[in-house]
Amino acid sequence: MTESVDRRSAFIIDVLTEEFGTSIARDPAAFRRKFRKMAASPFAFYRGSASLFYADQRGDFADDRFLDDRTSRVWIHGDLHAENFGTYMSGSGQLVFNVNDFDEAYVGPFSWDLKRFAASVALLGYAKALSDQVIGDLVAGFARSYLTELRAIAAGGDDAIGSITLDNADGVLRRVLQQARLNTRVDLLATQTSIDNYERRFSLRDGVFEIDRAVRDEVCGAFQEYLGTLPQATARLRPVEARIKDVVLRKGVGIGSAGLPSYNLLLEGHTQALENDVVIYMKQAQVPAVARYIDDEGVRSYFQHQGHRTAESQRALQAHADPWLGFTELDGVGQLVAEVSPYAADLDWADVNEPEELAGVITDLGRAVARMHSVADDESSHDLVDYSTEEAIVAAVDADADGFVGYLVDFAHAYGLRAREDHQLFVDLFRNGRLPGS
Numbered sequence: 001m002t003e004s005v006d007r008r009s010a011f012i013i014d015v016l017t018e019e020f021g022t023s024i025a026r027d028p029a030a031f032r033r034k035f036r037k038m039a040a041s042p043f044a045f046y047r048g049s050a051s052l053f054y055a056d057q058r059g060d061f062a063d064d065r066f067l068d069d070r071t072s073r074v075w076i077h078g079d080l081h082a083e084n085f086g087t088y089m090s091g092s093g094q095l096v097f098n099v100n101d102f103d104e105a106y107v108g109p110f111s112w113d114l115k116r117f118a119a120s121v122a123l124l125g126y127a128k129a130l131s132d133q134v135i136g137d138l139v140a141g142f143a144r145s146y147l148t149e150l151r152a153i154a155a156g157g158d159d160a161i162g163s164i165t166l167d168n169a170d171g172v173l174r175r176v177l178q179q180a181r182l183n184t185r186v187d188l189l190a191t192q193t194s195i196d197n198y199e200r201r202f203s204l205r206d207g208v209f210e211i212d213r214a215v216r217d218e219v220c221g222a223f224q225e226y227l228g229t230l231p232q233a234t235a236r237l238r239p240v241e242a243r244i245k246d247v248v249l250r251k252g253v254g255i256g257s258a259g260l261p262s263y264n265l266l267l268e269g270h271t272q273a274l275e276n277d278v279v280i281y282m283k284q285a286q287v288p289a290v291a292r293y294i295d296d297e298g299v300r301s302y303f304q305h306q307g308h309r310t311a312e313s314q315r316a317l318q319a320h321a322d323p324w325l326g327f328t329e330l331d332g333v334g335q336l337v338a339e340v341s342p343y344a345a346d347l348d349w350a351d352v353n354e355p356e357e358l359a360g361v362i363t364d365l366g367r368a369v370a371r372m373h374s375v376a377d378d379e380s381s382h383d384l385v386d387y388s389t390e391e392a393i394v395a396a397v398d399a400d401a402d403g404f405v406g407y408l409v410d411f412a413h414a415y416g417l418r419a420r421e422d423h424q425l426f427v428d429l430f431r432n433g434r435l436p437g438s
Contacts, residue, residue: 122416
């Protein structure tokens, strides 16, 4: 090992220990599973190490001439990579393809979202054996699409393309939306529940556990508090819709949810017909990785707890969010509550390989990110960001738009290489027992 490799390895250990140390101590087996999943590929490592990415934005990659007082204070997704997009059913009943998974959302520099996405494109392109030129073209297409849509929104929206829906999607994204359209609530219920003596209950399977009466009572009490956080339209539920039929514990085993407890609640639907039952989840919310690298007391004190932050962020960033989206506390810890939607379908990048097809998809994602950054500002229902974010970003970038595109392309190449090298260091650290919990 060279001295620089030693330093970088030590840095990786320090950052991951600070981010995950407490959780690892609580459930080391869950984090061994998480780390093995991260070891599978550079992209998987990148997905699971957002804290390392943000630590670098305050260090080696801190130079960003497009940030000022306003563009440094935009509501951002916080973990914007290529796999955090998919479909959802909006509150108005329309299928939308958009950014999803807002667990890491916070208020910070707008460019951190774009840089995190750009580096993920570089990793995705490298895994598909695309040349650096093609990868650069893909990132440039994303950046230009983002700016074009943001300029249109700032100019009043007449020329903006808008949300990606069945009305305007084509190619790969239209196929994803069409697939989501085929999904049904009955199919979802069939995978998670069974019917016994004319009543539906959760099925016990891998990762799903029964709970005792005391825990159930606590969860049900937290559910009652959650009902008070629902949007007004959802709060006008008929009593039948708020009746809890069953509760189970789920233990997260994904890259982002290692060791976190989550409860699924089965609710009576809008009628007593079993096909209309609703599944919602109540999961413990965590401090977002980006928050550790932003010193803004106004943002930190705005939220009651992390469940409140996550729900408010999703409402701010996602137009027509899930009507079941809300928050509560369980044992003094903030919880996010939302529906397990039957209509969620993710984009499978394994099916998108040719540069022309990739370019079309990534250009569309640029539009989606622009709309996300534009909705959470002075025209939204909150007052945390009280100015027009699209106008602030356009003003900061349009002074050198070509330079901004080039800046993102250069960053994608540089950080993609950094992430691939870090992945190898991570694997060596983990397999040699040098990471906490390993």
